[in-house]
Amino acid sequence: MTRRLGLSVLAACLLAASLAGCFGGDPPHRVLRVLASAELADMAPILAELREQTGVELVLDLTGTVDAANALTPGAYHHDLAWLSSDRYFRLKLARSGATGAPPLRTSIMTSPVAVGVTPAVARSLRETAPDHQVSWADLADGAAAGTLRFAMADPRHANSGLAALVGVATAAAGTGDVLRPEDVTCDRLRGFFAGHRQAADDSAALVEQFVTHRADLDGIVDYESALLALNASGRLPEPLEIIHPQDGMIASDYPLLLLDPARREAYDTAVNWLRTPAVQRKIMERTLRxxxxxxxxxDPRLAVDVGNALYFPDQQEVIDLLLQRYDDPSLREPTRVIFVLDFSGSMRGPRIAALRDAFAALGGGDRTEQGKFGRFYVGEQFTVVRFGGRVLDEHDLVMRQPGDLDTLRSWLRVDRFDDGTAIWSALRHAYDRAAALRRDHPQQAVSIVLMTDGENNAGLGIDRVLRDLPASVRTFAIAYGEADRADLDRVARAGGGFAVDADASSLLTAFKEIRGC
Amino acid sequence: MPNGSTIAVEPTLAVRSAATPFFRRGRFLWPFAAALACVVAGLAALAPAGHLLLPFQPTEVLQGRMASKGDYFEDPEVKRLLMGHHLQVNVTRMGSHDAAVLDTADADLVFTSGEASGNQLIDRRQQAQPPQFAKAYYPFTSFVVLATYREYAETLSSRGIATPQGGADGSLYYTLHLDKFLPALEAPDNTWNDLGLGRFGLSNGNRVVAHTPNICSANSAATYLGMLAYMKNGREVVTADGAEALARTIQPLVRSQGLPTADLFQPYLTLEGKSSAPVVVIYEHQFLSYQLHQKETTGEVDRSRVLLYPDPSFLVHPQLIALNSKADGLARLVATDPALRNRALEMGFRQLAPDAATKVEPLEGYLQSKGVQVPEFDSRTRGSLPDPLILEKMIDVAGSCRR
Structure with missing residues (x-):
C-alpha cells in the first residue's frame, strides 16, 4: 500500500515537473514606479493584465505632462520610469540643461493627435464658411474671435494637450509652413483665438470634467483625439461632439515610456515588449481609443480618419518659453483697447477713404485669408475711433460684444465730412491723453494707438512737443499713406515702442494687419 | 477416518505471478506516459528552433549598442541562429554617435550605422593607455535614401526633381536628382502645396523638408547633411576650408523640421506616417526589408510607399565593433557565417564582395527571386562625405550640438 502510494506520488511529481517545464512558473513580481501623464489613468485595466501575465507592475504617479517634465531632473530621478504623453518638452529641457549623457531609453507605445471636438451645430457652421469645407486653425480662431466658438483647453503650462494645441495654433498663425521661431511669437496673433478660451484645467482628464460641468456655456473642447472619442462614447453628452482635425495641421503625442533607472532595464524591456505585441496594441486601441x-x-473605424499634417514642433526651448510667457501674461485675459487715430483731411477723399473703409470691413471679419482670420477684431476687444482734420473732429467708443457691433464702427467711417487741415500731432496728443485716462482706470488693460495719416502736419502741435510728453506703457503704431512723412511717423512710433508701416508699399489692409497683435 | 490419525492437509499456496515492475503498471504508466508525451512534445518544439541542447550549454549574453542596425540583432531569425552558437545580444538603441562616444564600460559591442562614429571609438580605444580592445567588422552595407509616399514622389516627379525607375507606373523606386531637390529645399517658404501636391489629392502647407533623426547623434542625418554639403560644394568633397560656413547655410534645411523624432521608420509604416513625416531619411535595408515582408505575407509589395534614391548616391558601411574577445567571436560570425550572411541579405542589406565560399547571392538576385523590383543605380555617380572630423564639425554647427 505504502509502495503504491509512493509510486503514485512519483508519477504525479514527474507529471507536475513536466507540466512546469512545458508551461513555466509564475513570473517574479517586479514593481516599477512610474511618473505618468494624468490621462494614463485609463490604462489601469491593461496594466493589471501586464502584471498578471509578466509579473511587472507599473505603479503610476499621475500628474500633468509639463509638470512631470519639470519634475524630471537628470541624475535626480525619483521614479524608475516616466510615461509621458509626449517627451518633447522634457527633451528640450534636457538639451538646455547641458546634459551630455545618453538620454533615457524611450519606446513609443501609442499615439493620439490633439484635435478639437465641437457641437454638431458649430461644426456645421465652421464647415460652411471654411474653404473646401476643410476647417483649419484659422477658421477656429475666426469662430473664437466672432464669439461663436467658446472652448475648453488645458493649461499649456501644465498639460501637454494644451501645449501641443498652443504650439499648433501659433505655428498655423505664423503661416510660414516652417517651425516656429522666436520672431514669430513676437507679435501675438492668438488674441482672437484666446477670446474663445473659457475653461482650462491642469491636465487632459480634468479638462474633460470641466467641459462636462460647463457644457451649457461651451461649444467645444481642445484635447487628445482619444479623450474626445472616449467622451463621446461615455454617453455623458446629449449628442456626440464632432471631431475636427484642423486641416493645416496638428501635433501628435506618441506616449513614450522612458527608462530613468537603467538598473530596471529587464523589467522595462518586459513591459515594453508586452505593450507592443499586436494583441495588446489592439486592446489599447479598443479600450483607450489611442x-x-x-x-x-x-x-477601429473611428481611428481610420486622416489626422491632417503634423506641424513641426520647435527645437528651441526659447520658443516654448516665449509662448508660455505670453500665455502667462494676465493682460492676455484682459480685453485690449485700440485707439484708432484716423486722418479725415481732404486728401483722404475718394479712393483713399474707400480703402480705409474696406480695411475696417476686412478686419471686422470680412478678410477670409488665413492671416485675416487670425488678425481680425475679436469679442471683448474695445475700440476708440478718433477722426481728425485740422483738429479732432469726433471720437467714439465701442466694445465688440457681437459681430453686429462692428456695423456701428463702420457707420462712423461712412461720414463724408472732411476737414482742410491736418493736425496729426494734436490728434495724437489727444489720443495719449485718452490712453492715460484709460490706464488710470484700468491699469491691467493693454492700450495701443494706431495712427493713420496720408499727409504732412500743417496745423496744431509740432512733433517735438508730442515726443517730449510721450506716455509710457502705451504702444504707438503708425501707418504712412500717400504723402505722409515717413521719417516723422517712424520716429514717433519707435519712441512709442511700436513701429511704422508704409501702406503704399503693400495696402492699407496689409498695414493694419502687420500691426495687429503687436 | 481413524482416530488419532491425522490427515495432513496440504497447504494451499496461492501461486502469484511474478511481480510486475512498477514502471509497467497502469497506475504509473498513464501519468508517466502523459508526462513523457509532454516532454517529447517540448523537445519536438525545441528541436526545429535549434534550441534542443541549449539548456545544457551556457549562453554568452553580450550587451550591444546600436541605432537602426538593432533591427538585425532583434530579428527573430538572427536571434535563433545566434542562439545556435550559444550567443545572445541585448540591444540598447541609441544614435550611432552616442553609441560610439559615450562611456562604453557596460557594452561588449557597438554597431554604428556608418564609419565616422565608429572610427572615433576605435581611435579612442587604441590611444588609451594601455590600449583597449577594439576590432571592426563590416558585415554589410546600405544606401542612405529617402522614403516617402506615392503622392509626394509624384509631386517631385512632376517638377522634374525625381524620376520613376523602370518607367512603369507603380514603380517602387524613384531617382532623386539632388541638384534639383536642393533648390526646392532652399526656396524660402516653399511648401509641398507650392510644389503642386494638390494635384495628387493631398494638401500640405508645411515647408518642403526631409525629416531626419537628431543630426547630433544619428548617422543617417549626418550623411544627409554630407549629401547636401557635397551638392552645395559643386559636387566636390568638402574640405576644412569653408566647411563651417557651408554648414551654416545648410542649417535651415536640416532644422526646419523642428524637434526631430528618434525613430522615423516605424512611424512611417503606420497609417499616420504620411501626416507626421511624409519624407524621411532612412537606410535602404529598412525599406527593402519591409517590402520583402509585405510580398511574403500578402503576396504584393506596398506600392503606396516608395523610395527616393539620391543621385549621386551615398553608400554607408555599418561598423560592427567588438570591444572584447567574446564580442569578437560574435562579430566574426556575423561577418562570415553563411546562414547569418544570408539572413542579412533577406533583410535587405547589401554585402561587400561576398566570400566565394559562402556563395551568398547578391541583393539584386535575391530581390529578383522574390519577385520584388530591383532598384537601379548608376554606380559611377557616388557622392563622397568629407573627412569624419570635418563632418563632425559641420554637424556641430548645423545642429548646434552640445558635446
Whole structure:
C-alpha cells in the first residue's frame, strides 16, 4: 500500500515537473514606479493584465505632462520610469540643461493627435464658411474671435494637450509652413483665438470634467483625439461632439515610456515588449481609443480618419518659453483697447477713404485669408475711433460684444465730412491723453494707438512737443499713406515702442494687419 | 477416518505471478506516459528552433549598442541562429554617435550605422593607455535614401526633381536628382502645396523638408547633411576650408523640421506616417526589408510607399565593433557565417564582395527571386562625405550640438 502510494506520488511529481517545464512558473513580481501623464489613468485595466501575465507592475504617479517634465531632473530621478504623453518638452529641457549623457531609453507605445471636438451645430457652421469645407486653425480662431466658438483647453503650462494645441495654433498663425521661431511669437496673433478660451484645467482628464460641468456655456473642447472619442462614447453628452482635425495641421503625442533607472532595464524591456505585441496594441486601441504604433493592427473605424499634417514642433526651448510667457501674461485675459487715430483731411477723399473703409470691413471679419482670420477684431476687444482734420473732429467708443457691433464702427467711417487741415500731432496728443485716462482706470488693460495719416502736419502741435510728453506703457503704431512723412511717423512710433508701416508699399489692409497683435 | 490419525492437509499456496515492475503498471504508466508525451512534445518544439541542447550549454549574453542596425540583432531569425552558437545580444538603441562616444564600460559591442562614429571609438580605444580592445567588422552595407509616399514622389516627379525607375507606373523606386531637390529645399517658404501636391489629392502647407533623426547623434542625418554639403560644394568633397560656413547655410534645411523624432521608420509604416513625416531619411535595408515582408505575407509589395534614391548616391558601411574577445567571436560570425550572411541579405542589406565560399547571392538576385523590383543605380555617380572630423564639425554647427 505504502509502495503504491509512493509510486503514485512519483508519477504525479514527474507529471507536475513536466507540466512546469512545458508551461513555466509564475513570473517574479517586479514593481516599477512610474511618473505618468494624468490621462494614463485609463490604462489601469491593461496594466493589471501586464502584471498578471509578466509579473511587472507599473505603479503610476499621475500628474500633468509639463509638470512631470519639470519634475524630471537628470541624475535626480525619483521614479524608475516616466510615461509621458509626449517627451518633447522634457527633451528640450534636457538639451538646455547641458546634459551630455545618453538620454533615457524611450519606446513609443501609442499615439493620439490633439484635435478639437465641437457641437454638431458649430461644426456645421465652421464647415460652411471654411474653404473646401476643410476647417483649419484659422477658421477656429475666426469662430473664437466672432464669439461663436467658446472652448475648453488645458493649461499649456501644465498639460501637454494644451501645449501641443498652443504650439499648433501659433505655428498655423505664423503661416510660414516652417517651425516656429522666436520672431514669430513676437507679435501675438492668438488674441482672437484666446477670446474663445473659457475653461482650462491642469491636465487632459480634468479638462474633460470641466467641459462636462460647463457644457451649457461651451461649444467645444481642445484635447487628445482619444479623450474626445472616449467622451463621446461615455454617453455623458446629449449628442456626440464632432471631431475636427484642423486641416493645416496638428501635433501628435506618441506616449513614450522612458527608462530613468537603467538598473530596471529587464523589467522595462518586459513591459515594453508586452505593450507592443499586436494583441495588446489592439486592446489599447479598443479600450483607450489611442492609435496603435504597430502598423499591422487593423484600425477601429473611428481611428481610420486622416489626422491632417503634423506641424513641426520647435527645437528651441526659447520658443516654448516665449509662448508660455505670453500665455502667462494676465493682460492676455484682459480685453485690449485700440485707439484708432484716423486722418479725415481732404486728401483722404475718394479712393483713399474707400480703402480705409474696406480695411475696417476686412478686419471686422470680412478678410477670409488665413492671416485675416487670425488678425481680425475679436469679442471683448474695445475700440476708440478718433477722426481728425485740422483738429479732432469726433471720437467714439465701442466694445465688440457681437459681430453686429462692428456695423456701428463702420457707420462712423461712412461720414463724408472732411476737414482742410491736418493736425496729426494734436490728434495724437489727444489720443495719449485718452490712453492715460484709460490706464488710470484700468491699469491691467493693454492700450495701443494706431495712427493713420496720408499727409504732412500743417496745423496744431509740432512733433517735438508730442515726443517730449510721450506716455509710457502705451504702444504707438503708425501707418504712412500717400504723402505722409515717413521719417516723422517712424520716429514717433519707435519712441512709442511700436513701429511704422508704409501702406503704399503693400495696402492699407496689409498695414493694419502687420500691426495687429503687436 | 481413524482416530488419532491425522490427515495432513496440504497447504494451499496461492501461486502469484511474478511481480510486475512498477514502471509497467497502469497506475504509473498513464501519468508517466502523459508526462513523457509532454516532454517529447517540448523537445519536438525545441528541436526545429535549434534550441534542443541549449539548456545544457551556457549562453554568452553580450550587451550591444546600436541605432537602426538593432533591427538585425532583434530579428527573430538572427536571434535563433545566434542562439545556435550559444550567443545572445541585448540591444540598447541609441544614435550611432552616442553609441560610439559615450562611456562604453557596460557594452561588449557597438554597431554604428556608418564609419565616422565608429572610427572615433576605435581611435579612442587604441590611444588609451594601455590600449583597449577594439576590432571592426563590416558585415554589410546600405544606401542612405529617402522614403516617402506615392503622392509626394509624384509631386517631385512632376517638377522634374525625381524620376520613376523602370518607367512603369507603380514603380517602387524613384531617382532623386539632388541638384534639383536642393533648390526646392532652399526656396524660402516653399511648401509641398507650392510644389503642386494638390494635384495628387493631398494638401500640405508645411515647408518642403526631409525629416531626419537628431543630426547630433544619428548617422543617417549626418550623411544627409554630407549629401547636401557635397551638392552645395559643386559636387566636390568638402574640405576644412569653408566647411563651417557651408554648414551654416545648410542649417535651415536640416532644422526646419523642428524637434526631430528618434525613430522615423516605424512611424512611417503606420497609417499616420504620411501626416507626421511624409519624407524621411532612412537606410535602404529598412525599406527593402519591409517590402520583402509585405510580398511574403500578402503576396504584393506596398506600392503606396516608395523610395527616393539620391543621385549621386551615398553608400554607408555599418561598423560592427567588438570591444572584447567574446564580442569578437560574435562579430566574426556575423561577418562570415553563411546562414547569418544570408539572413542579412533577406533583410535587405547589401554585402561587400561576398566570400566565394559562402556563395551568398547578391541583393539584386535575391530581390529578383522574390519577385520584388530591383532598384537601379548608376554606380559611377557616388557622392563622397568629407573627412569624419570635418563632418563632425559641420554637424556641430548645423545642429548646434552640445558635446
Amino acid at each position: 492609435r496603435p504604433v504597430d502598423p499591422t493592427v487593423a484600425r
